[in-house]
Amino acid sequence: MKIVIAVVSAVLLAAVAIGYTKLNAGPKATADSVKVTGQQLMVLSNGRLSTVNRQDPGGPRDITDQRCDRAYASGGTIACLRPVGALKAGELAVLDANLKEQRTIPLTGFPNRARVSKSGRMVAWTLFVDGHSYAANGFSTSAGILDTKTGTLVRSLEELTPDQATDTNYWGVTFADDDNRFYATMSTGGHRFLIEGDFAARTTKQLFDNVECPSLSPNGKRIAYKAAVDGDPQKGWRLSVLDLDTKKVTATAETRSVDDQPAWLDDHTIAYGMQRSDGVNDVWAVPADGTGTPSVLVPEANSPAPL
Amino acid sequence: MLGRRVLLPTLAAAVLTATTITVIASNSQAAATTFTPTADTYVDNSATSTNFGTSGQLGVDNSPIKRTFLKFNVTNVSGTVTSAKLRLHTDDVAGSQSSNGGTFRTLTDTAWSETGVTWNNQPAIDGATISTLGSVARNAWYEVDVTSQVSANGTFSFGITSTSSDGADYDSRESGTTAPQLVITTGTTTTTTTPPPSGDPVLVGAGDISNSGSGDSATAALLDNIQGTVFTAGDNVYDSGTTTEFNTYYNPTWGRHKARTKPSPGNHDYNTSGASGYFNYFGSVAGANGYYSYDLGNWHIVSLNSNISMAAGSAQEQWLRQDLAASTKPCTAAYWHHPLYTSGANHAPSTSTRPLFQALYDFNADLVITGHNHQYERFAPMNPTGGLDTARGIRSFVAGMGGASHYSFGTIQPNSEARNSDTYGVLKFTLHSNSFDWQFVPEAGKSYSDSGTTNCH
Numbered sequence: 001m002k003i004v005i006a007v008v009s010a011v012l013l014a015a016v017a018i019g020y021t022k023l024n025a026g027p028k029a030t031a032d033s034v035k036v037t038g039q040q041l042m043v044l045s046n047g048r049l050s051t052v053n054r055q056d057p058g059g060p061r062d063i064t065d066q067r068c069d070r071a072y073a074s075g076g077t078i079a080c081l082r083p084v085g086a087l088k089a090g091e092l093a094v095l096d097a098n099l100k101e102q103r104t105i106p107l108t109g110f111p112n113r114a115r116v117s118k119s120g121r122m123v124a125w126t127l128f129v130d131g132h133s134y135a136a137n138g139f140s141t142s143a144g145i146l147d148t149k150t151g152t153l154v155r156s157l158e159e160l161t162p163d164q165a166t167d168t169n170y171w172g173v174t175f176a177d178d179d180n181r182f183y184a185t186m187s188t189g190g191h192r193f194l195i196e197g198d199f200a201a202r203t204t205k206q207l208f209d210n211v212e213c214p215s216l217s218p219n220g221k222r223i224a225y226k227a228a229v230d231g232d233p234q235k236g237w238r239l240s241v242l243d244l245d246t247k248k249v250t251a252t253a254e255t256r257s258v259d260d261q262p263a264w265l266d267d268h269t270i271a272y273g274m275q276r277s278d279g280v281n282d283v284w285a286v287p288a289d290g291t292g293t294p295s296v297l298v299p300e301a302n303s304p305a306p307l
Numbered sequence: 308m309l310g311r312r313v314l315l316p317t318l319a320a321a322v323l324t325a326t327t328i329t330v331i332a333s334n335s336q337a338a339a340t341t342f343t344p345t346a347d348t349y350v351d352n353s354a355t356s357t358n359f360g361t362s363g364q365l366g367v368d369n370s371p372i373k374r375t376f377l378k379f380n381v382t383n384v385s386g387t388v389t390s391a392k393l394r395l396h397t398d399d400v401a402g403s404q405s406s407n408g409g410t411f412r413t414l415t416d417t418a419w420s421e422t423g424v425t426w427n428n429q430p431a432i433d434g435a436t437i438s439t440l441g442s443v444a445r446n447a448w449y450e451v452d453v454t455s456q457v458s459a460n461g462t463f464s465f466g467i468t469s470t471s472s473d474g475a476d477y478d479s480r481e482s483g484t485t486a487p488q489l490v491i492t493t494g495t496t497t498t499t500t501t502p503p504p505s506g507d508p509v510l511v512g513a514g515d516i517s518n519s520g521s522g523d524s525a526t527a528a529l530l531d532n533i534q535g536t537v538f539t540a541g542d543n544v545y546d547s548g549t550t551t552e553f554n555t556y557y558n559p560t561w562g563r564h565k566a567r568t569k570p571s572p573g574n575h576d577y578n579t580s581g582a583s584g585y586f587n588y589f590g591s592v593a594g595a596n597g598y599y600s601y602d603l604g605n606w607h608i609v610s611l612n613s614n615i616s617m618a619a620g621s622a623q624e625q626w627l628r629q630d631l632a633a634s635t636k637p638c639t640a641a642y643w644h645h646p647l648y649t650s651g652a653n654h655a656p657s658t659s660t661r662p663l664f665q666a667l668y669d670f671n672a673d674l675v676i677t678g679h680n681h682q683y684e685r686f687a688p689m690n691p692t693g694g695l696d697t698a699r700g701i702r703s704f705v706a707g708m709g710g711a712s713h714y715s716f717g718t719i720q721p722n723s724e725a726r727n728s729d730t731y732g733v734l735k736f737t738l739h740s741n742s743f744d745w746q747f748v749p750e751a752g753k754s755y756s757d758s759g760t761t762n763c764h
Contacts, residue, residue, distance in 0.1 A: 044718075045358065045420075045422050045423050046420050046422075046423050046718055046719050047717075047718030047719075048423060048428075050358070058361050059361060059362075060354075060357050060358065060359050060361075060362065061357065061358045061360075061422065062356050062357055062358075063356055063357070063358050063423065063425045063427075063428070064356060065427070065428075067718075069717055069718050083718060084655040084656070090655075110652070110653065110654065110655050110717070111717075112652075128652075128653055128654075130654060234712075259715060275715055275716065275728070277726075277727055277728055277729040277730070277755070278716075278725075278726045278727060278728075279650060279682075279715075279716030279719055279723075279726040279728060280420075280719070299361060299422065300360070300420065300421065300422035300423075301422065
């Protein structure tokens with residue numbers, strides 16, 4: 001209840017501040033000219049970089065001209081995987097908080113996942129890549145990492161592990177706070193393993209089976225991910241949380257199949273995209289501890305990132 | 308002519324829908340259907356990058372400038388539309404009233420999204436003026452006659468602007484019982500006899516069809532009850548295009564209709580070198596190089612091969628231009644595997660197919676069917692660079708729902724008009740002498756549907 005009152009007050013204040021004088025006593029305001037302020041959540045609104053207020057995520061949203069098929073932001077860095085254009089291949093655009101382009105990297109493939117480390121220094125992406133006939137479902141993925149501080153670019157995590165089997169694929173990178181350690185999924189031989197990597201040492205090690213699209217919690221203790229039902233992606237994925245210390249896996253209350261790399265809103269709440277059958281997405285949120293029920297956080301949006 | 312304005316002060320807002328339907332239904336000659344918007348929002352030039360799609364209100368004003376956008380999807384209306392009324396309710400809040408209720412016009416653009424429209428990217432309100440409302444009071448219903456704009460099933464967009472600095476505020480679809488309405492009334496007297504079957508040829512099929520799962524069995528069962536020529540939009544079998552896969556997966560299902568099938572090959576068919584499994588299975592009907600043409604009634608049909616060169620000047624592109632030049636049919640359709648237009652999340656648009664689309668456009672073709680992304684998607688008629696082209700554009704479909712799993716959608720592309728990613732099915736075209744009907748026929752137990760008609764040009 002307090003939150004609701006606070007939001008209404010903010011709306012009224014904003015309206016008054018811009019000199020909107022039509023307001024007087026009434027149960028609600030007339031259609032207003034509110035800019036999104038306060039703590040924000042970045043999302044994509046059908047491919048356009050947008051922000052909503054964390055306290056009113058279903059309310060007005062600011063929509064920019066930046067077009068991304070997948071995006072993430074943290075620490076003043078925005079990673080935007082730009083769409084494949086009619087005359088141009090796709091690319092990773094690294095933007096600052098004011099949407100100023102810092103660097104672009106041409107990429108071949110179809111945008112799938114993006115992530116930025118907490119400090120904003122490390123940027124990772126995953127693309128679908130066509131044309132690898134060995135992949136049973138016709139797909140291959142390519143995941144890379146950019147260190148924006150040093151400029152070190154690993155175009156594909158396969159560079160870190162040159163001796164792997166030819167069916168090895170990587171996807172879904174997430175970073176630890178030290179801007180060096182990272183987690184990702186490595187697929188080979190029909191299994192999808194959680195791996196832990198050391199960027200500076202250029203090494204990776206295999207941790208657990210059946211962990212896809214990991215996302216490290218802000219406190220670094222847990223990994224939210226999608227777990228293939230019965231180990232078979234054809235049966236869909238259960239949004240789950242792995243405690244790195246106890247190795248305990250908790251299935252969240254979201255029982256629908258989730259095909260996304262989740263994002264932590266705080267140490268207790270996970271946000272993720274769910275697609276309707278007509279291709280429109282909604283951002284949902286659910287507690288990380290298996291309690292509660294999922295609910296829509298931002299309608300008609302995907303690719304959430306808390307700012 | 309002055310706009311028509313009807314104030315309905317005696318109708319209680321909460322029961323308006325029921326009351327309206329009851330009143331109209333008492334007229335024995337007519338039936339009424341009420342639609343609420345599939346999208347509504349407004350834009351504001353004092354917050355040029357802000358979207359208000361989830362707001363409970365719709366503003367029209369000239370200071371700051373606010374414009375309202377409404378979209379309705381009219382479906383399952385049969386018979387002649389005798390009346391179409393757009394109804395809006397002013398908000399129950401001080402300041403919602405105005406001396407100017409706004410000017411109503413139509414929009415060509417029906418692909419805008421409720422949560423994407425801002426002042427900066429608003430669609431053009433490019434239609435003729437329908438009506439202008441004068442004074443509107445707080446908490447009341449108003450009605451605009453849009454009969455001449457809404458004559459059949461389809462998607463309709465309306466825009467409302469105001470020349471007054473005294474703005475009006477209406478309730479949006481989020482407000483519930485006072486949401487905008489489009490009330491369609493149809494006459495029932497003139498359509499008592501169903502026209503006899505036209506006898507026009509049918510082209511029916513899909514792409515991305517047969518694997519070890521059961522989706523291909525479900526879609527083959529649909530074909531059992533649909534006459535006509537069967538097309539395939541590639542990826543006839545998974546994963547490797549082998550003769551064994553054709554014999555094991557395809558032949559017991561879609562193979563029941565092999566004698567009336569005109570196939571095209573996909574990348575999975577080409578996972579066997581030279582697509583030899585595909586060519587051996589279908590034989591000479593598949594064409595020496597995987598492309599060929601035939602006629603059905605008033606239509607010329609071309610099956611193309613998007614797994615070999617399609618470049619301008621290539622053998623296939625040159626053959627296509629010669630083939631189209633030689634055709635005397637007024638309507639033309641083509642199909643192949645890789646889509647030029649798709650919103651799928653797994654395969655990007657295949658721009659290498661553009662020279663084929665260009666040749667078809669140059670020769671005034673009407674219809675293109677593809678697959679590759681495992682889903683259904685329908686686009687408005689477009690030119691070869693993706694622009695909406697209602698004069699000469701080609702309507703295109705992705706019909707990758709033939710049975711081999713489903714994929715997600717990515718960013719929804721411009722001019723995408725219908726999509727589904729959870730239902731297997733076949734796409735049925737009835738090829739009339741100067742138009743075509745399309746119909747998505749869903750697998751048993753599913754209800755997704757999409758149908759319509761487009762004229763040849």
